[in-house]
Amino acid sequence: MSKNAPMPAAQDATARDRSTTNPSTKDGSTKDPWIHSDTYPMLRRIFLDHGRQHIKAYILAALLLAIGAAATAASAYLLKPVLNGIVDGEKFSGLRLLAWAVFGLFTLRGIATYLSLIVLSRTGNRIIAGVQSQVFDHLLRQDMRFFHDRHSTDFMARLAYAPNAVRDTLQAMITAFGRELLTLIGLIVVMFVQDPLLAALSLLTLPVAALLLGRMIGKVRKFARRSFDGSTLIMQTMQETVQGSRIVKSFNLEDTMRARMAAAIREVERSMNRVASGMAMSSPIADALAGFAIGSVIFYGSWRVTIQQADAGSFFSFVAALLMAYEPAKRLARLKLEIQNGLVGAKLIYEVLDRPALEMPRPGLPKLAVSAGRVEIDNLRFRYRADEEVLNGLTLSVEPNQTTALVGPSGGGKSTIIGLLQRFYTPEAGKIIIDGQDIADVDLASLRDRIAFVSQDVYLFRGTIRENIALGRLGASEEEIVAAARKAHAHDFIMGFSSGYNTAVGEHGAQLSGGQKQRIAIARAILKDAPIILLDEPTAALDSESEREVQKALDEMRIGRTTLVVAHRLQTIINSDRIYVIENGKAVESGTHAQLIAADGTYRAFFASQFGETVESFRVAAAQGRP
Numbered sequence: 001m002s003k004n005a006p007m008p009a010a011q012d013a014t015a016r017d018r019s020t021t022n023p024s025t026k027d028g029s030t031k032d033p034w035i036h037s038d039t040y041p042m043l044r045r046i047f048l049d050h051g052r053q054h055i056k057a058y059i060l061a062a063l064l065l066a067i068g069a070a071a072t073a074a075s076a077y078l079l080k081p082v083l084n085g086i087v088d089g090e091k092f093s094g095l096r097l098l099a100w101a102v103f104g105l106f107t108l109r110g111i112a113t114y115l116s117l118i119v120l121s122r123t124g125n126r127i128i129a130g131v132q133s134q135v136f137d138h139l140l141r142q143d144m145r146f147f148h149d150r151h152s153t154d155f156m157a158r159l160a161y162a163p164n165a166v167r168d169t170l171q172a173m174i175t176a177f178g179r180e181l182l183t184l185i186g187l188i189v190v191m192f193v194q195d196p197l198l199a200a201l202s203l204l205t206l207p208v209a210a211l212l213l214g215r216m217i218g219k220v221r222k223f224a225r226r227s228f229d230g231s232t233l234i235m236q237t238m239q240e241t242v243q244g245s246r247i248v249k250s251f252n253l254e255d256t257m258r259a260r261m262a263a264a265i266r267e268v269e270r271s272m273n274r275v276a277s278g279m280a281m282s283s284p285i286a287d288a289l290a291g292f293a294i295g296s297v298i299f300y301g302s303w304r305v306t307i308q309q310a311d312a313g314s315f316f317s318f319v320a321a322l323l324m325a326y327e328p329a330k331r332l333a334r335l336k337l338e339i340q341n342g343l344v345g346a347k348l349i350y351e352v353l354d355r356p357a358l359e360m361p362r363p364g365l366p367k368l369a370v371s372a373g374r375v376e377i378d379n380l381r382f383r384y385r386a387d388e389e390v391l392n393g394l395t396l397s398v399e400p401n402q403t404t405a406l407v408g409p410s411g412g413g414k415s416t417i418i419g420l421l422q423r424f425y426t427p428e429a430g431k432i433i434i435d436g437q438d439i440a441d442v443d444l445a446s447l448r449d450r451i452a453f454v455s456q457d458v459y460l461f462r463g464t465i466r467e468n469i470a471l472g473r474l475g476a477s478e479e480e481i482v483a484a485a486r487k488a489h490a491h492d493f494i495m496g497f498s499s500g501y502n503t504a505v506g507e508h509g510a511q512l513s514g515g516q517k518q519r520i521a522i523a524r525a526i527l528k529d530a531p532i533i534l535l536d537e538p539t540a541a542l543d544s545e546s547e548r549e550v551q552k553a554l555d556e557m558r559i560g561r562t563t564l565v566v567a568h569r570l571q572t573i574i575n576s577d578r579i580y581v582i583e584n585g586k587a588v589e590s591g592t593h594a595q596l597i598a599a600d601g602t603y604r605a606f607f608a609s610q611f612g613e614t615v616e617s618f619r620v621a622a623a624q625g626r627p
């Protein structure tokens with residue numbers, strides 16, 4: 001995949017993945033791109049992206065490995081004078097020297113291998129750290145669509161698995177070239193020096209080995225990918241079972257989850273077995289061919305030594321070199337398979353890295369300057385999916401120091417408006433203007449800086465209550481945090497915990513009640529002290545006591561700011577300065593509660609269906625003194 005190539009769309013499920021990355025060829029046959037993609041361009045890219053900056057370390061490792069390789073070849077070569085010395089009855093002292101030399105060579109090889117392993121491991125670990133940061137950094141710059149299209153475990157699996165694969169690929173290549181290949185070349189040179197004809201005969205087996213191993217490669221790559229997909233499914237099922245444990249228990253879904261998990265585990269097991277057998281196949285192929293080569297050499301060589309009186313020392317040295325060459329040759333053959341395995345991991349990373357980072361900071365854009373805080377939405381069009389227009393020409397305005405409510409049937413596009421105001425997505429057409437500035441043309445961080453958002457789904461991060469509130473404004477003092485918690489009506493319940501602000505919130509705030517979580521989220525938003533507030537009314541799921549507390553907090557937060565609220569509560573709706581009815585992606589009516597009831601249109605029907613058109617509801621509205 002080239003650096004700018006588009007990445008396959010979705011990876012969150014095995015089936016979906018294959019459907020998007022498995023195009024049919026013109027002749028109708030399906031080719032798996034995981035098998036047929038270009039190995040060498042990928043290796044080159046891995047090297048350029050991750051290996052190049054560590055080139056010195058890799059050269060050092062390769063040199064150390066080369067020393068080891070030279071020591072191996074030299075020790076094979078030394079066997080000739082040893083054997084000839086014995087046969088010719090040379091002095092023992094000369095032979096003793098040779099024995100010391102062999103000892104020295106092997107020790108040298110051991111030390112060189114040890115040092116090279118240290119260098120390779122450290123460099124490899126640095127690469128892993130670098131790749132993990134790089135991928136994470138890239139994730140942070142993706143737009144919301146990217147996150148919606150994927151399961152969160154997909155990223156976790158990629159980050160856990162893929163950087164290791166990149167490291168292993170680089171490591172395997174360096175070891176292969178630095179040690180195995182050089183050892184093999186050295187030993188082949190020894191073989192040719194000792195007996196050129198025999199050496200040439202032995203090498204004839206190599207093309208056969210290459211051909212047979214080539215067949216294994218495609219399989220290894222295909223099943224390595226499947227095994228990754230299966231692992232992701234295992235993580236997904238695990239995560240959903242843990243996070244949804246209440247629902248799993250309450251709906252007796254244990255068997256369903258067990259069956260899902262079993263299917264994923266089976267898929268991984270099967271794929272891993274296929275990968276393992278593909279990798280293992282290199283052994284019998286290499287063994288059989290080596291046995292054939294060695295047998296032939298012994299047959300022909302012993303005939304030459306015994307019948308033709310050839311040099312026994314050369315033959316002995318040759319056989320030693322041939323035997324020693326077998327292991328590196330086998331490892332080199334296996335390397336091709338290992339690299340295919342590693343390339344699957346590299347591909348997982350490049351799929352993420354090659355997707356354009358749509359939220360990359362654009363230098364030179366002015367910062368949003370909010371003075372009054374007037375928001376105008378002009379003829380906005382937006383769709384998530386090609387076939388469903390969610391907003392089609394939405395126009396509305398949100399006045400400073402007022403609360404504007406969005407009401408309307410479910411799926412009408414209210415939350416989408418809140419998302420577009422924060423530039424979570426890019427509209428197809430239309431504009432959003434804040435105090436005269438088109439938000440598309442301002443620095444993204446400055447826009448989000450000026451907006452405080454409280455949603456229905458509260459998200460608390462790992463850590464304590466204090467840490468969670470403090471995320472509202474980095475560097476906030478203890479007093480500011482406590483003041484925000486007081487305004488959010490959270491201080492009292494926080495102080496009720498024995499650890500106070502140091503109480504851990506648990507994963508996603510699991511150790512707190514719904515209302516408590518909401519108030520912490522509101523404190524976080526209050527601390528941000530932004531002039532524009534967006535609320536996806538966060539009280540819908542609360543009991544009336546919590547709702548009252550949260551509502552008080554929200555009311556305080558709104559004072560003196562521009563507030564746009566997706567309203568579900570009767571009180572919020574009728575107390576709003578202006579109400580927009582959003583239906584089918586358009587603002588179909590607007591006005592105060594009393595005006596809209598009087599108009600007797602969509603709002604009145606909606607209101608009646610939601611709250612019942614009671615005398616009481618009108619009375620409440622009248623009591624607010626609205627026109």
Ligand SMILES: Nc1ncnc2c1ncn2[C@@H]1O[C@H](COP(=O)(O)OP(=O)(O)OP(=O)(O)O)[C@@H](O)[C@H]1O
Pocket residue numbers: 148384385390408409410411412413414415416417
């Ligand atoms: N991430 C998404 N991908 C695809 N479609 C989406 C996505 N989010 C929302 N939609 C669709 O967009 C439409 C508008 O959704 P939105 O959440 O804005 O409605 P809403 O008015 O806020 O609804 P509710 O009152 O139920 O919260 C719906 O048809 C919904 O299915």
